[in-house]
Amino acid sequence: MNVPTNPVPVPADYATDQEVRWCPGCGDFAVLAQMKKVLAGLGAKRETTVFISGIGCASRFPYYLDTYGMHGIHGRAPAIATGLKRMRPELDVWVVTGDGDGLSIGVGHLIHALRRNVDIKVLLFNNRIYGLTKGQFSPTSTPGLVTRSTPFGSMLEPLNALTTALAANCSFVARAVDTQAETLGEVLRRAAAHKGSAFVEIYQNCHVFNDCTFDYAKDNKIRHDHVVELEHGKPLIFGIERDMGLRQVGFGLEVVGLGDGITEDDLVRHDESAATPALAQILAAMRHPQMPEAIGVLRAVQRPTQNELMARGDGPGLHPTNDDLAELLRGKDSWVVE
Amino acid sequence: MPTVTEDKATATAKPVSERRSVVVRFCGDSGDGMQLAGSQLTQTSAFAGNDIATFPDFPAEIRAPRGSLAGVSGFQVHFAADTVLTPGDAVDALVAMNPAALKENLHWLKPGQTLIVDDDAFDARGLRQAGYAANPLDDGALASWNVLRAPVTTLTKAAVAPTGLGRKQSEQCRNFFTLGLVYWLYGRDLQPTLDFIKRKFKDEVAEAARLALHAGWSYGETTEALERSYIVPRAKLAPGRYRNVTGNEALSLGLIAAARLSAKTLFYCAYPITPASDILHFLSRNRAHGVRTFQAEDEIAAISACIGAAFGGAMAVTGSSGPGLALKAEGLGLAVMLELPLVVIDVQRGGPSTGLPTKVEQTDLLQVMFGRSGEAPMPVLAASGPGDCFNTVIEAWCIATRLMTPVIVLSDAFVANGSEPWRVPEMAELALIPVKHPTAPAGDEPFLPYARDDLLARPWAVPGTPGLEHRIGGLEKTDGTGAISYDPLNHQHMVNVRAQKVANAATLIPPLTVEGPETGDVLVLAWGGTMGACREATIRARAAGLSVAHAHLRHLNPMPANLGAVLGRYGKVLMPELNTGQLAMLIRARFGVDVVQLNKVQGRPFTVDELLQAIQALCAPAETAEVTP
Numbered sequence: 001m002n003v004p005t006n007p008v009p010v011p012a013d014y015a016t017d018q019e020v021r022w023c024p025g026c027g028d029f030a031v032l033a034q035m036k037k038v039l040a041g042l043g044a045k046r047e048t049t050v051f052i053s054g055i056g057c058a059s060r061f062p063y064y065l066d067t068y069g070m071h072g073i074h075g076r077a078p079a080i081a082t083g084l085k086r087m088r089p090e091l092d093v094w095v096v097t098g099d100g101d102g103l104s105i106g107v108g109h110l111i112h113a114l115r116r117n118v119d120i121k122v123l124l125f126n127n128r129i130y131g132l133t134k135g136q137f138s139p140t141s142t143p144g145l146v147t148r149s150t151p152f153g154s155m156l157e158p159l160n161a162l163t164t165a166l167a168a169n170c171s172f173v174a175r176a177v178d179t180q181a182e183t184l185g186e187v188l189r190r191a192a193a194h195k196g197s198a199f200v201e202i203y204q205n206c207h208v209f210n211d212c213t214f215d216y217a218k219d220n221k222i223r224h225d226h227v228v229e230l231e232h233g234k235p236l237i238f239g240i241e242r243d244m245g246l247r248q249v250g251f252g253l254e255v256v257g258l259g260d261g262i263t264e265d266d267l268v269r270h271d272e273s274a275a276t277p278a279l280a281q282i283l284a285a286m287r288h289p290q291m292p293e294a295i296g297v298l299r300a301v302q303r304p305t306q307n308e309l310m311a312r313g314d315g316p317g318l319h320p321t322n323d324d325l326a327e328l329l330r331g332k333d334s335w336v337v338e
Numbered sequence: 339m340p341t342v343t344e345d346k347a348t349a350t351a352k353p354v355s356e357r358r359s360v361v362v363r364f365c366g367d368s369g370d371g372m373q374l375a376g377s378q379l380t381q382t383s384a385f386a387g388n389d390i391a392t393f394p395d396f397p398a399e400i401r402a403p404r405g406s407l408a409g410v411s412g413f414q415v416h417f418a419a420d421t422v423l424t425p426g427d428a429v430d431a432l433v434a435m436n437p438a439a440l441k442e443n444l445h446w447l448k449p450g451q452t453l454i455v456d457d458d459a460f461d462a463r464g465l466r467q468a469g470y471a472a473n474p475l476d477d478g479a480l481a482s483w484n485v486l487r488a489p490v491t492t493l494t495k496a497a498v499a500p501t502g503l504g505r506k507q508s509e510q511c512r513n514f515f516t517l518g519l520v521y522w523l524y525g526r527d528l529q530p531t532l533d534f535i536k537r538k539f540k541d542e543v544a545e546a547a548r549l550a551l552h553a554g555w556s557y558g559e560t561t562e563a564l565e566r567s568y569i570v571p572r573a574k575l576a577p578g579r580y581r582n583v584t585g586n587e588a589l590s591l592g593l594i595a596a597a598r599l600s601a602k603t604l605f606y607c608a609y610p611i612t613p614a615s616d617i618l619h620f621l622s623r624n625r626a627h628g629v630r631t632f633q634a635e636d637e638i639a640a641i642s643a644c645i646g647a648a649f650g651g652a653m654a655v656t657g658s659s660g661p662g663l664a665l666k667a668e669g670l671g672l673a674v675m676l677e678l679p680l681v682v683i684d685v686q687r688g689g690p691s692t693g694l695p696t697k698v699e700q701t702d703l704l705q706v707m708f709g710r711s712g713e714a715p716m717p718v719l720a721a722s723g724p725g726d727c728f729n730t731v732i733e734a735w736c737i738a739t740r741l742m743t744p745v746i747v748l749s750d751a752f753v754a755n756g757s758e759p760w761r762v763p764e765m766a767e768l769a770l771i772p773v774k775h776p777t778a779p780a781g782d783e784p785f786l787p788y789a790r791d792d793l794l795a796r797p798w799a800v801p802g803t804p805g806l807e808h809r810i811g812g813l814e815k816t817d818g819t820g821a822i823s824y825d826p827l828n829h830q831h832m833v834n835v836r837a838q839k840v841a842n843a844a845t846l847i848p849p850l851t852v853e854g855p856e857t858g859d860v861l862v863l864a865w866g867g868t869m870g871a872c873r874e875a876t877i878r879a880r881a882a883g884l885s886v887a888h889a890h891l892r893h894l895n896p897m898p899a900n901l902g903a904v905l906g907r908y909g910k911v912l913m914p915e916l917n918t919g920q921l922a923m924l925i926r927a928r929f930g931v932d933v934v935q936l937n938k939v940q941g942r943p944f945t946v947d948e949l950l951q952a953i954q955a956l957c958a959p960a961e962t963a964e965v966t967p
Binding site: 016018045046047048050052055062063066067068069070071072073076079080081082083084085086087088090091108109112310313314322324325326328329330331333334335336337338 | 381384385387530575576577578579580581582583591594595598603605607622624625626627630632634635636638639642643644645646647648649650651652654668669671672676762763764765801802803804805806807808809810811812813821822
């Protein structure tokens with residue numbers, strides 16, 4: 001991160017004068033508020049921070065942050081950000097996208113930005129619906145969801161954002177919930193600090209077109225029975241009474257009750273930096289209601305970034321000298337006409 | 339066969355005649371090394387001081403079935419003691435490595451001229467694959483040409499035998515044998531190719547190539563079928579340093595130069611596509627020259643990454659062909675809306691869809707002019723030949739940065755793959771390109787990302803600049819502040835501003851010049867890669883007494899300010915285009931004048947003869963001047 005020399009910033013320093021145009025009650029407000037807090041906490045310089053988005057409700061995000069920003073075209077934000085980061089590695093580049101933008105029309109760009117380890121931070125607001133186009137099913141809509149374009153219920157298998165990111169060998173993969181400020185803030189801070197491409201899926205409620213889809217993960221009264229909050233090196237325990245855990249069975253995990261001879265030592269311990277993404281894939285694939293869903297950092301490993309890898313062929317100076325250029329123009333097989 | 343062991347200049351003992359101009363075409367299987375033979379003859383003739391134009395003509399298939407008609411690859415070289423404007427309508431020497439190559443190319447050969455064939459390849463299998471019922475070498479079909487039946491395969495194998503190479507590798511030296519034979523026929527020095535062989539190959543392969551080249555030369559000297567050889571004297575080129583360039587090479591060099599001249603880092607981002615990929619290859623090899631290349635996951639990512647890089651202050655360039663441009667359309671619309679400088683190259687090929695990927699057409703003009711949603715005008719320039727690509731992309735970058743706009747550069751497969759001697763500019767001849775980035779304003783005045791200068795360009799403020807933080811996007815914005823606006827009158831205003839800004843490019847471009855009489859019967863008005871053929875045809879027409887001038891448009895949007903006046907000075911306007919009349923449609927719409935179209939969409943360039951006939955037909959019927967092609 002670029003750290004400023006001016007006095008300690010506060011969240012309001014990152015606000016623009018633009019009227020925020022999300023529907024009242026939208027989960028996006030909570031993420032925006034948290035983002036400003038995280039930027040202030042990190043002391044992020046406004047001039048070296050860039051937010052790039054595609055199209056959709058989430059993609060209005062850059063207009064509301066007083067940094068550099070670009071509201072792009074549908075699905076292409078990861079590609080736009082890739083070009084910017086390739087040429088300006090010193091900038092902190094964030095991508096804000098949604099489930100339609102990032103996992104439908106733009107999924108090709110998303111996968112490649114992640115596998116290239118461009119060193120951009122991708123926030124995917126997943127509300128399992130198209131909001132800005134007024135309520136069609138999205139690639140993450142749950143089967144059976146009745147929408148304007150699925151009057152008989154969505155029939156198709158949804159795409160899992162996290163298993164997709166892991167399949168692209170993304171070096172940082174996490175999940176958070178819009179209104180769970182503490183974990184969201186922590187995940188955003190860790191994504192910002194990660195060297196390499198980071199991918200954060202944020203469960204975000206669209207109370208207009210797909211209300212309550214994440215209640216199991218948001219409602220403080222019940223959520224601890226339906227999500228497992230990951231801590232590196234700690235056993236996978238969940239439940240309001242913290243009386244349930246995840247134990248290895250075959251190549252997967254099963255839910256077990258603690259007690260009756262089952263102890264924490266029988267549970268799988270989370271390892272976000274494991275040699276392979278196998279555990280992260282299993283955690284990412286866990287789906288409510290059969291399994292608790294994983295919240296927090298699933299994977300965080302170091303591998304060379306795009307700019308580090310490309311540096312090998314890049315020349316030392318950005319600008320060749322006139323002599324270099326003259327030699328290049330002449331080529332190897334020139335001749336002189338007197 | 340004499341065995342030549344020393345690389346020394348060899349002199350013929352046979353009679354030698356002079357010719358002013360020669361066109362040679364090598365053709366064979368796409369694996370026969372015809373492109374290599376052609377480019378070697380090109381380079382050697384350039385060193386010999388000739389003016390040159392080339393026309394590589396190859397199939398889309400990498401390796402079609404051996405000996406098949408679909409797999410025939412050709413390379414035509416025109417070298418002369420006078421100015422060369424085209425690769426030549428017809429050829430003086432045709433080298434056909436097999437029956438399929440003969441069948442596909444015999445129509446190019448001028449009557450009475452030299453046909454060199456590999457006699458060994460005209461076996462039953464080869465003839466069957468080419469669809470010959472009888473051997474054309476035996477049945478009198480070739481009586482009107484001077485046929486040299488050389489057992490190329492046999493002689494090549496014998497020549498390279500001392501190297502111990504296997505049959506397949508030995509046979510792969512056939513192209514060097516025929517090249518040596520052609521070098522004998524036109525008195526060419528073997529040395530440049532011997533040097534090339536040393537650089538390119540190693541050990542016994544290099545030795546075999548060397549032996550085959552010499553053997554071909556010696557065969558020319560000894561065979562009784564060739565009575566004499568020819569020399570083509572040096573051409574009078576303007577003094578200076580020259581090199582051969584293809585259009586794609588000159589274009590790449592132009593991009594690197596433009597980056598240097600504007601003190602920018604070049605970011606070239608592309609997805610592989612014929613015939614533009616060579617630009618990506620060239621620039622990737624030259625990353626040490628301050629170039630960053632990025633092979634994107636698709637065409638859309640390529641334009642998108644360029645938009646990101648341009649936002650960051652880089653010289654961002656993407657290149658593609660027609661199908662790729664179609665995919666980039668939405669991104670181009672965003673670039674127009676954001677008002678960021680970009681250069682977008684379209685190396686046109688035969689379409690629609692996959693079409694004729696390796697062949698030439700000028701069918702993307704209307705696509706690049708109008709192929710975007712909404713009112714999204716963009717400057718459009720077209721390169722007229724291989725060397726001209728250099729200046730065209732430099733000019734495109736000047737316009738892009740001066741006006742803060744994406745600029746299209748049109749090339750085509752003929753320009754991109756063809757080559758010609760190019761006078762290498764001295765550094766002092768290249769003008770610097772001033773590019774400014776604003777810094778934070780003094781005091782509290784807010785930064786206006788869409789403030790306008792005298793030509794309506796907005797400031798190029800780049801991330802990293804304190805105090806200039808701003809957001810840009812595809813939504814309509816208020817002029818000045820850039821804040822989102824759905825106001826009807828503001829939208830009208832912004833559409834007008836963006837259009838006027840592009841129109842203002844007319845103040846940056848020179849007036850259209852005319853070659854030939856200032857007024858007259860016919861003006862040939864053309865654009866892009868048809869330059870050489872149009873110039874040659876109009877020169878010949880004038881030599882035959884016709885009143886014909888030629889004007890060639892580099893600036894297709896906006897057009898030069900004097901174009902309307904130029905059109906009014908001629909009785910008729912002939913517009914040759916390798917499409918069905920795209921520029922003609924624009925000229926009619928813009929100037930309300932009628933024009934005569936001459937259109938061809940065969941994947942081939944115009945011949946000079948086709949243009950001459952059209953010019954003749956347009957000139958007053960009373961004029962019956964003889965035109966000698």
